[in-house]
Amino acid sequence: MQRPPVVRLPAPSAHAQHWDLDPNTCFLNHGSFGACPRSVLALQSEWRSRIERQPVAFFQRQIESELDAVRAVLGPFVGAAPDDLALVRNATQGVNTVLQRVPLEPGDELIVSNQEYNASANAAAYAAERAGARLVRVEIPFPLGSSADVCAPVLAAVTARTKLVLIDHITSQTGLVFPIETLVRRLRERGVETLVDGAHGPGQVPLELERWGVAYYTGNAHKWLYTPKGAALLYVRRDLQPGLRPLSISHGANSTRRDRTRFRLEFDWPGTDDPTPWLCIPAAIAFLSGLERGGLAGLQARNHALALEARGLLLAALGIPQPAPDNMLASLVSLPLPALRSNEQALPPLFIDPLQEWLASQAIEVPVMRGPWRLLRIAVAAYNSLEQYRYLAEALTRWRQQQAPA
Numbered sequence: 370m371q372r373p374p375v376v377r378l379p380a381p382s383a384h385a386q387h388w389d390l391d392p393n394t395c396f397l398n399h400g401s402f403g404a405c406p407r408s409v410l411a412l413q414s415e416w417r418s419r420i421e422r423q424p425v426a427f428f429q430r431q432i433e434s435e436l437d438a439v440r441a442v443l444g445p446f447v448g449a450a451p452d453d454l455a456l457v458r459n460a461t462q463g464v465n466t467v468l469q470r471v472p473l474e475p476g477d478e479l480i481v482s483n484q485e486y487n488a489s490a491n492a493a494a495y496a497a498e499r500a501g502a503r504l505v506r507v508e509i510p511f512p513l514g515s516s517a518d519v520c521a522p523v524l525a526a527v528t529a530r531t532k533l534v535l536i537d538h539i540t541s542q543t544g545l546v547f548p549i550e551t552l553v554r555r556l557r558e559r560g561v562e563t564l565v566d567g568a569h570g571p572g573q574v575p576l577e578l579e580r581w582g583v584a585y586y587t588g589n590a591h592k593w594l595y596t597p598k599g600a601a602l603l604y605v606r607r608d609l610q611p612g613l614r615p616l617s618i619s620h621g622a623n624s625t626r627r628d629r630t631r632f633r634l635e636f637d638w639p640g641t642d643d644p645t646p647w648l649c650i651p652a653a654i655a656f657l658s659g660l661e662r663g664g665l666a667g668l669q670a671r672n673h674a675l676a677l678e679a680r681g682l683l684l685a686a687l688g689i690p691q692p693a694p695d696n697m698l699a700s701l702v703s704l705p706l707p708a709l710r711s712n713e714q715a716l717p718p719l720f721i722d723p724l725q726e727w728l729a730s731q732a733i734e735v736p737v738m739r740g741p742w743r744l745l746r747i748a749v750a751a752y753n754s755l756e757q758y759r760y761l762a763e764a765l766t767r768w769r770q771q772q773a774p775a
């Protein structure tokens with residue numbers, strides 16, 4: 370049940386009626402953990418009840434065909450054959466699966482960028498350390514002028530020892546859409562495969578995984594497909610599937626079945642778990658497709674246009690130029706903030722930026738990212754409205770006035 374708002378906040382979009390978001394928060398952070406609409410959560414509850422009515426029938430006789438049905442919808446949606454997709458819990462698991470299973474030898478090189486998501490960069494460092502491989506960190510600038518600023522440093526770092534490149538599709542901190550199709554092609558021309566961390570990809574931008582020729586792509590459904598949490602995909606190009614085992618070795622490893630590939634048999638049973646987030650994927654796609662004229666593409670176009678409009682308001686409030694070209698943005702926008710005076714290195718791990726705390730005190734939930742840069746990142750989800758970003762821009766103007774020396 371929706372509680373009436375306590376503070377007077379700008380209204381979200383008309384689509385917000387489908388979510389149970391707190392009316393006392395101006396919620397501009399879909400990027401961190403997504404937010405699932407009520408109808409999809411209700412479906413998840415129905416699935417849970419169905420499973421618990423006869424768990425043995427579900428897990429021993431039914432789950433395989435139900436997951437096949439999910440992949441039959443998801444495959445065409447991401448531009449891949451359904452059989453080339455594994456369902457995993459989250460992008461972190463997808464990234465770890467590939468990094469821990471791709472054979473790395475001492476002296477091999479693994480390329481990551483300074484803009485890689487911290488958890489994925491840690492997974493790469495761990496894989497390299499275990500194998501005695503070398504982690505090569507390339508610097509991608511921000512602000513930047515074009516996608517060439519992404520391709521050039523990555524390609525320049527390739528050597529005869531490069532084994533794999535780990536790169537984000539849409540970066541967590543800077544919110545940029547990287548030129549994955551070009552990068553994958555140009556790296557393959559040099560004999561190098563790519564693992565794309567597409568945590569923010571599915572639903573935010575169109576995907577054509579097979580056509581791009583990408584080796585490995587993992588992406589969350591619980592962010593921009595708005596599913597319940599714990600739903601993600603791992604695409605593995607067919608020629609690489611025989612060499613890729615899941616993180617959990619389970620019954621599939623010695624199955625004598627011949628009706629499914631080893632990849633299918635091994636990835637489809639990681640042990641007993643809750644499959645309901647995956648089972649909600651088709652309904653989530655159908656729900657999103659019904660929100661705007663033009664289906665999901667219409668929703669993506671609406672969110673992108675709103676992101677650009679919101680960015681204009683925030684640039685004016687912060688008094689800064691635009692840090693990235695329009696064509697490198699989708700539904701996330703990050704803007705540089707003045708550096709914190711304190712020493713970043715000395716900050717505790719759970720440190721929350723004072724600006725983020727201050728905005729929270731104004732009932733605005735929006736992240737201030739730390740890392741190589743201090744950035745404010747907005748997300749534009751179906752339930753957001755322009756008025757919400759105007760409210761943020763006004764708050765930022767007040768904050769700047771408070772910061773200004775008297």
Ligand SMILES: Cc1ncc(COP(=O)(O)O)c(C=O)c1O
Pocket residue numbers: 400401459460461462486488489537539540541566567568569589
């Ligand atoms: C680029 C990137 N990779 C990985 C993740 C991790 O996603 P999850 O926590 O769902 O595994 C995130 C989360 O925001 C991300 O932005």
